[in-house]
Amino acid sequence: MIRPEFFIGKLRESGIACFAGVPDSLLKNICAYITDHCDARHNIITANEGAAVGLAAGHYLATGKPACVYMQNSGEGNVINPLASLTDPEVYNIPVLLLIGWRGRPGVHDEPQHVKQGKVTTGLLNIMGINFDVLSKEEDKAEKQIAKAVRALNNKEVYALVIEKGTFEDYKLQNVEKSDLAMSREEAIQTVAAALGEKDCIVSTTGMISRELFEYRVAMKQGHERDFLTVGSMGHASQIALGIAMAQPERRVWCFDGDGAAIMHMGSMAIVASKKPQNFIHVVFNNGAHDSVGGQPTVGLKIDLPAIAKAVGYKTAVSVASKEELEKELSSISQNQSLMTNAPVLLEIKVRKGNRQDLGRPTTTPIQNKEALMTFLSE
Secondary structure, three states, rough: OEEEEHHHHHHHOOOOOOOOEEOOOOHHHHHHHHHHHHOOOOEOOOOHHHHHHHHHHHHHHHHOOOOOOEEEEHHHHHHHHHHHHHHHOOOOOOOEEEEEEOOOOOOOOOOOHHHHHHHHHHHHHHHOOOOEEEOOOHHHHHHHHHHHHHHHHHHHHHHHEEEOOOOOOOOOOOOOOOOOOOOEHHHHHHHHHOOOOOOOEEOOOOOHHHHHHHHHHHHOOOOOEEEEEOOOOOOOHHHHHHHHHOOOOOOOOOEEEEHHHHHHOOOHHHHHHHHHHOOEEEEEEEOEEEHHOOEOOOOOOOOHHHHHHHHHOEEEEEEEHHHHHHHHHHHHHHHHOOOOOOOOHHHHHEEEOOOOOOOOOOOOOOHHHHHHHHHHHHH
């Protein structure tokens, strides 16, 4: 395996000292090392991967030096637009180094949301005309691949290094901000789920939130038919929930979102508000971290999410940080089980980072989940 300090050192020797992107579980060791060893001007955890390409372009314009953009392969969809219409040789001809975690690589077992993306990871690069290497796990070979990538960057090309599982040695994030928040995310999820009405349904975002919701249903010996577990499509849970809410205005729809996911496509909040759904409750479990992929920070706890929601048109927007505050707000919401004149609602719940080590994964397939929910919604 490759030592993170070796890899980043070689990039810096080549003049690549600015990093931007969205953390990935396959890149968590390298992302943790970057977080600990780069200042805030040279490591920017962006809202989404496309934004990271834009930031890299700006860095190049100002310095003449390429930047490195890191992402999970699911982020390829977000970067296609700026790669095709900004950095491409036929447009502005701006070099960028892409570091792409290869989830769902064919022949390697992975979660269902990664299977298709894994199959098309290198194909998308080929279609975009982007040369790449699958980074070797041996440092001497990797060093030659880095040199090859640098030559391409010096020729003003975009170049990608595709990263398999187990490429980098373990590195634990050192600069972890201490939290005095009272609730765990799992406790908050259980508290909200227990307050739902019989007709209510949930759309939960990707990562730990969906996993913890699934396990709550198992522990309570309940079915999963009221929950849509958005195992992929990070940042889009609120729009899935809005689609349901607008089609079935008599049913309350809850979106269980994370701070990283909500920030990734924050413009969606404005669309929710513009449609004025009186049956929409947007719950953001905010721990200020990309918890599912290594705990790298978001800006979630440094911004005022309720103020943003109010500014774009949510009728109600509140923040809670204790179980007592949460139960009080849920009681207020539950007083009316149908249409709410104070909706759409944004309920921010500030929670601690971390999760149980024995947290499982959904045992139903995405298609089984979809069909069960559609049956429930048709009743």
